[in-house]
Amino acid sequence: MTRSEQPAPVYALPVLDRWLVHAPLHGATALVNSAALARLRDRDNGAPAGRVAELDDLLAREPQSEPRPHQGPLRPQFLGLIPTRACNLRCLYCGFGAAQAPCDQMDPRIAVAAVDWMADEVQREGGQTLDVHFFGGEPMAAPDVVEVAAHRTRAAAAERGLTPRLEAATNGVYSEDRARFLGDYFDWVVLSFDGPPDIHDRHRPAAGGRGSFEAVARTARILSRSPADFSLRICVSQHNVSRLAETARWFCDDFQPATIDIETLQPTPESEQAGLLPPDPYAFAANYWRAAREAERYGVRATYSAALTEAPRATFCPVGNDALIVSPDGRLSACYLPEGEWQARGLDLNLGRFDDGAIRLEADCIERARSLPAAQPRCQQCFCRWSCAGGCVVNHSYPGCPETYDGFCIQTRILTACSLLGASLADDLLGDRAAMEALAFERSDLVETAHG
Amino acid sequence: MGSGIKYRCPPQVAWTVESDGILLLNAATASSRRLRYPEAAVWDWISRGESCDRIMRKTAAVAKMETETARRLVLEAVRSWVEAGFLVVENGDG
Numbered sequence: 001m002t003r004s005e006q007p008a009p010v011y012a013l014p015v016l017d018r019w020l021v022h023a024p025l026h027g028a029t030a031l032v033n034s035a036a037l038a039r040l041r042d043r044d045n046g047a048p049a050g051r052v053a054e055l056d057d058l059l060a061r062e063p064q065s066e067p068r069p070h071q072g073p074l075r076p077q078f079l080g081l082i083p084t085r086a087c088n089l090r091c092l093y094c095g096f097g098a099a100q101a102p103c104d105q106m107d108p109r110i111a112v113a114a115v116d117w118m119a120d121e122v123q124r125e126g127g128q129t130l131d132v133h134f135f136g137g138e139p140m141a142a143p144d145v146v147e148v149a150a151h152r153t154r155a156a157a158a159e160r161g162l163t164p165r166l167e168a169a170t171n172g173v174y175s176e177d178r179a180r181f182l183g184d185y186f187d188w189v190v191l192s193f194d195g196p197p198d199i200h201d202r203h204r205p206a207a208g209g210r211g212s213f214e215a216v217a218r219t220a221r222i223l224s225r226s227p228a229d230f231s232l233r234i235c236v237s238q239h240n241v242s243r244l245a246e247t248a249r250w251f252c253d254d255f256q257p258a259t260i261d262i263e264t265l266q267p268t269p270e271s272e273q274a275g276l277l278p279p280d281p282y283a284f285a286a287n288y289w290r291a292a293r294e295a296e297r298y299g300v301r302a303t304y305s306a307a308l309t310e311a312p313r314a315t316f317c318p319v320g321n322d323a324l325i326v327s328p329d330g331r332l333s334a335c336y337l338p339e340g341e342w343q344a345r346g347l348d349l350n351l352g353r354f355d356d357g358a359i360r361l362e363a364d365c366i367e368r369a370r371s372l373p374a375a376q377p378r379c380q381q382c383f384c385r386w387s388c389a390g391g392c393v394v395n396h397s398y399p400g401c402p403e404t405y406d407g408f409c410i411q412t413r414i415l416t417a418c419s420l421l422g423a424s425l426a427d428d429l430l431g432d433r434a435a436m437e438a439l440a441f442e443r444s445d446l447v448e449t450a451h452g
Numbered sequence: 453m454g455s456g457i458k459y460r461c462p463p464q465v466a467w468t469v470e471s472d473g474i475l476l477l478n479a480a481t482a483s484s485r486r487l488r489y490p491e492a493a494v495w496d497w498i499s500r501g502e503s504c505d506r507i508m509r510k511t512a513a514v515a516k517m518e519t520e521t522a523r524r525l526v527l528e529a530v531r532s533w534v535e536a537g538f539l540v541v542e543n544g545d546g
Contacts, residue, residue: 108510108513109513112513112514112516144506144510147493147496147497147510148510148513148514151489151490151492151493151496151510151514152513152514154471154472154473154489154492155489155490155492155493155514155515157471157472158471158472158473158488158489159489163471164471177500181496181500184469184496185469185496227469
C-alpha cells in the first residue's frame with residue numbers, strides 16, 4: 001500500500017488481441033490474453049494459476065510510494081537562467097514570444113548572485129553537483145551574461161568542492177567562436193535542429209527571413225568535435241513528420257549527437273497563421289518509432305520526453321519539480337515560459353524575486369507551484385499517470401483543461417505502450433491503426449480490483 | 453595590457469579546460485601551469501581575442517570585485533603568462 005489511501009494502480013490496455021498490464025509503482029509489466037486478464041481482475045475470488053499467478057505475486061508485493069511533490073524549502077535540482085528573452089530567429093512556432101520580446105539582458109550581478117545562492121544550497125544539502133541551465137529567448141544573444149554566469153558557476157563549484165554542470169538550450173545561430181565556447185565549457189547543449197534545409201528554414205527562419213540552416217549545421221559540427229555532449233532537438237509539424245527516420249539517420253551520420261530529442265509542435269496563433277500544425281498523433285507515433293530504431297542502429301538514443309518510463313515521476317514539467325528559473329529582470333519563477341503564457345491560463349508561477357542583492361522566495365508561491373501537477377482529472381485513469389504525468393502545466397495540463405484525451409495524449413499513450421512492449425510488438429501495434437485507436441481511446445486503463 | 457595591445461597563444465602552447473580551471477602546457481619549455489578562477493576566465497577571454505575593457509568588466513563580475521581590482525588582477529596575470537611564454541604580444545605599441 002502506498003502512503004495514500006488509494007491502492008497502487010494497476011492498468012490494463014488493449015494491444016492487438018492481448019492486454020498490456022502495467023503497474024508502474026510495482027515495477028511490473030506483462031502482456032496477457034483476455035482470459036488471463038479476466039483471472040487477474042477476478043483474483044480476489046480465487047487464486048490465479050500459472051504465469052498469471054506469477055504476475056499476481058508481483059502485484060501483491062509492497063509497491064514503491066507514489067511520487068510526491070517536495071515539501072519544505074525549495075530544493076531545485078538545477079538553477080535556470082534566462083539571460084535574455086530576445087532571439088535572432090523568428091521560428092514560426094515560437095512559444096516564447098521572441099518576436100515581441102524586449103532586448104533587455106540580465107544584469108550579470110543577478111546571474112552571479114543566483115549561482116552563488118544555488119552553490120550554497122547544494123553545499124548545505126550535501127549535494128555534489130552545481131547544475132546551471134540556460135534558456136531563452138536565445139541565451140547566446142546575451143553572450144556576456146552567459147560567459148560570466150558559466151565562469152562563475154565553475155568558480156563557485158571549485159570554491160566549494162562541487163562539480164559544475166552547465167547546460168544550454170540554444171538555436172545555434174551565432175559565430176564559430178561562440179559555438180566553441182559552448183563546446184569547451186558546457187557539459188550538455190540542446191541544439192534545436194528541425195531537419196534538412198527545406199524543413200529547417202521553413203520552421204526556423206532568421207529575423208530577416210533568411211534561412212538559419214547553414215549556421216545551425218556549422219554549430220552542430222563544432223559541437224560534435226567538442227568535449228560537450230549535445231542533443232539535437234527536432235520540433236515536429238505536419239511537414240516533417242514523415243521525414244523523421246531520414247533526419248535521424250542523417251543526424252547520426254553527420255553529427256553523432258548523444259541523443260535526438262523529438263517533440264511535437266505546440267501550436268500558437270502565429271504557427272496556425274503560418275499554416276504550421278502539429279502532426280497527426282498516429283503518424284507521429286509511427287514515424288517517431290522508426291526514427292528511434294534508426295538512431296539505435298548508431299548507438300544514439302532518441303527521446304520523446306513524455307514517454308520515458310524508467311522511473312515513476314509526479315511530473316516532468318519544471319513546475320511542481322522545484323525548478324528555480326531566473327528571468328532577465330530578476331523575477332524568480334517555476335517555469336521558463338514568458339509570464340503572459342501562464343497568465344493566459346490563469347496561472348501564477350512566480351516564486352519570488354531577486355531583490356536588494358539577494359534571492360527572496362515566497363513559501364506560499366512554492367507550495368502553489370508544487371500543487372499544480374497533481375490536479376489533472378484527465379490523467380487519473382491513464383496508465384501514463386506516473387510517466388507523462390500530464391506534461392506541461394501551462395500548455396497541456398492547465399486548470400480547466402479538457403478532460404478528454406487530445407493529440408498529445410494519444411501519441412504519448414501509444415509511444416509509452418511501445419516502450420513497455422519492446423520493439424517487435426511495438427512494430428505490430430504501430431502497423432495497425434485500429435489497434436492504435438483502441439489503445440489510445442480506452443476510457444479507463446485502471447484494473448478495478450487492484451490489490452491494496 | 454593596454455589599449456591597442458593584442459596577445460596570442462604561440463603554437464607550442466596548448467591548454468585544456470578542466471572542471472575547476474584551465475591547464476596550460478608549453479611544449480617548448482616542457483612547462484605547465486594550472487589556472488584557477490578567476491584567472492581561468494581571463495585566459496578564456498584573452499585566448500578568444502576579447503577587448504581589454506570587456507575582459508576587465510567581466511572579470512570584475514565573475515570575481516565579484518571592483519573594476520580597478522579586476523584590472524590589476526588581469527594585468528598581473530597577463531604579465532606572468534607573457535613572462536612564462538604562454539602568451540606573446542601580437543601587435544600594438546606595447
